[in-house]
Amino acid sequence: MxxxxxxxxxxxxxxxxxxxxxxxxxxxxxxxxxxxxxxxxxxxxxxxxxxxxxxxxxxxxxxxxxxxxxxxxxxxxxxxxxxxxxxxxxxxxxxxxxxxxxxxxxxxxxxxxxxxxxxxxxxxxxxxxxxxxxxxxxxxxxxxxxxxxxxxxxxxxxxxxxxxxxxxxxxxxxxxxxxxxxxxxxxxxxxxxxxxxxxTPSDRLAAAEQRATVLAQRNRVARELHDSVGHALSAVSLQASAARRVLDADPAFARQALAAIEETARRTVGELDAVLGLLRQDDDEDRAAALPLGPTLAELDELLIRTRAAGVTIDPSVSGELGALPDAVSREAYRIVQEGLSNALRHAGQVPVRLRIAVEEEELEITMENPVPARDRARDEGGGRGLRGIAERATLLHGSARAGEDDGVWRLAVRLPAGGAR
Structure with missing residues (x-):
């Protein structure tokens, strides 16, 4: 049957x-x-x-x-x-x-x-x-x-x-x-x-190129979300923790921390909307083209102010003309600095951070150092998505990025071409 x-x-x-x-x-x-x-x-x-x-x-x-x-x-x-x-x-x-x-x-x-x-x-x-x-x-x-x-x-x-x-x-x-x-x-x-x-071989090549384009776009969106939202969440977490601890003893500081949380959240919502707009490019090219491409080093001071509000001491040193950098380099450099500060907040907490940004002979150099607490061993295993994102940003601009711990100090060093970058 x-x-x-x-x-x-x-x-x-x-x-x-x-x-x-x-x-x-x-x-x-x-x-x-x-x-x-x-x-x-x-x-x-x-x-x-x-x-x-x-x-x-x-x-x-x-x-x-x-x-x-x-x-x-x-x-x-x-x-x-x-x-x-x-x-x-x-x-x-x-x-x-x-x-x-x-x-x-x-x-x-x-x-x-x-x-x-x-x-x-x-x-x-x-x-x-x-x-x-x-x-x-x-x-x-x-x-x-x-x-x-x-x-x-x-x-x-x-x-x-x-x-x-x-x-x-x-x-x-x-x-x-x-x-x-x-x-x-x-x-x-x-x-x-x-x-x-x-x-045919040409069809396979076209499909591979299309997939590579899609993956590159997805990685770009993932980096933007990780760096912008991740930094904001790290800063807000520390600010809220500090405000909770001193709410009764120092109401003025608590109010300042809450104001910083409000400002960080407001700005992050705007950045999140811009990043999500990248996902709508296929449906609305004109609208996506009008979206802001992200902050540049011209907004570095605001980034440092928001990070300091989380209780982190930052010692910045800037040399050279940051305004002369191409927009693409300036945007990626801003994200690299933002992710470096986020790493310090997440893994080291409220520790002093030394930041050096220098434009020298067609090259932008970013160096960031902070002490590593004894409890933190995440970086010994190679770091997470943030460090990988920094390396990808540097590679896209034909630059280089190195990160690692040396004698209890975490050091991030990034070099990017400062002129003619695409």
Missing amino acids: NALLRSADVFLGPRARTGWAHLVFGGAMLMPYFLVSSVLVGPLLGEDELFGSLAAVLTTFAVALPIVAVSALLPLSRPLSLGLLHALHGIPDTELASGPARSTGARLRTAAWCTLHFAVGGVISGMSLAVPPFAFSLVLLPFSEQLRNHYLVRFASFDGPAQWILLPLSGVALLIALAGIAVSTAELLGRAARVLLGP
């Missing part, structure tokens, strides 16, 4: 039905080309012979296929074929190319596929129209005197009980054979589709 059910599923299951429908659809799409071909072949064969013989029909069919191949060279032929394969044949997107055929090789392969699909679909469609009526006639022949009179010439030796059994069985066998041919042909056509409509 299980074997019978499996066999029925092979011939009549969803996959078989959709594969058969895909073939019939190819035959239906062949019909306009067949009619055009009949117009070309008609004057040569004569109107009476055009559909009067099998040879004339096959000739018209053969002339229609080159017309199919030429029309399939259009770039949009591949998306239409892919849509049919996805909808009716169930081939996964990962096994096929995507988008219009751009290269000559891709167009030729698409033309070969369309010609094959239409040709095979035309044959299966013709069989699907002709075989079932004849097969049902054979099944019903023993029970219909009208059918027996109609097929009397073809079955002259109808008399006898053997024909009453053989003829219906022959009709059922024809139907099973038709289903088997259609299912097998659909399966072979699916394999041909993977070869002819599979991704």
Whole structure:
């Protein structure tokens, strides 16, 4: 019973039905080309012979296929074929190319596929129209005197009980054979589709470039969220802790800490909105283009004020013209300084931080040092996402970044090109 059910599923299951429908659809799409071909072949064969013989029909069919191949060279032929394969044949997107055929090789392969699909679909469609009526006639022949009179010439030796059994069985066998041919042909056509409509080397390269672009954008958004929101949360956490401890003893300091928390939260909401705007670029390019790209070193003083409000002592030293830096360098440098201060807040707490920023001979140098508490060993294992983000920012600008502990002092050193950076 299980074997019978499996066999029925092979011939009549969803996959078989959709594969058969895909073939019939190819035959239906062949019909306009067949009619055009009949117009070309008609004057040569004569109107009476055009559909009067099998040879004339096959000739018209053969002339229609080159017309199919030429029309399939259009770039949009591949998306239409892919849509049919996805909808009716169930081939996964990962096994096929995507988008219009751009290269000559891709167009030729698409033309070969369309010609094959239409040709095979035309044959299966013709069989699907002709075989079932004849097969049902054979099944019903023993029970219909009208059918027996109609097929009397073809079955002259109808008399006898053997024909009453053989003829219906022959009709059922024809139907099973038709289903088997259609299912097998659909399966072979699916394999041909993977070869002819599979991704070409140029398609794979384009897909890899697109994925790299998406990953780069995701990493950019992740860095922005980590640096802006992470720094704000670290500062707010320390400010709230300090305000809670001195709320009764020093109300003035508590009010100052709460005001700093309010300002930090307000500014972070604005930065968060700008970062989230990057995620909407595909839907609204004009709006995304108008979004601010992030703070620069021109806002360094405000960053230091907010960090000091968390109880961190900062000893800054700035030399050179920060305003002369390219915007891209200045923005990345701001984020690097912000993440360095966030690391100090998260891992060392309220410790003094020494910050040095210098613009020297087309190079921006950022150095940050702070003592490492004995309890902190996170950096000995290489740090977390923040240090990786700093390294990525430096690498994108063709700079360098080094971080590590030396004799109880954590040191971050970053070098960026100060002029002509892209």
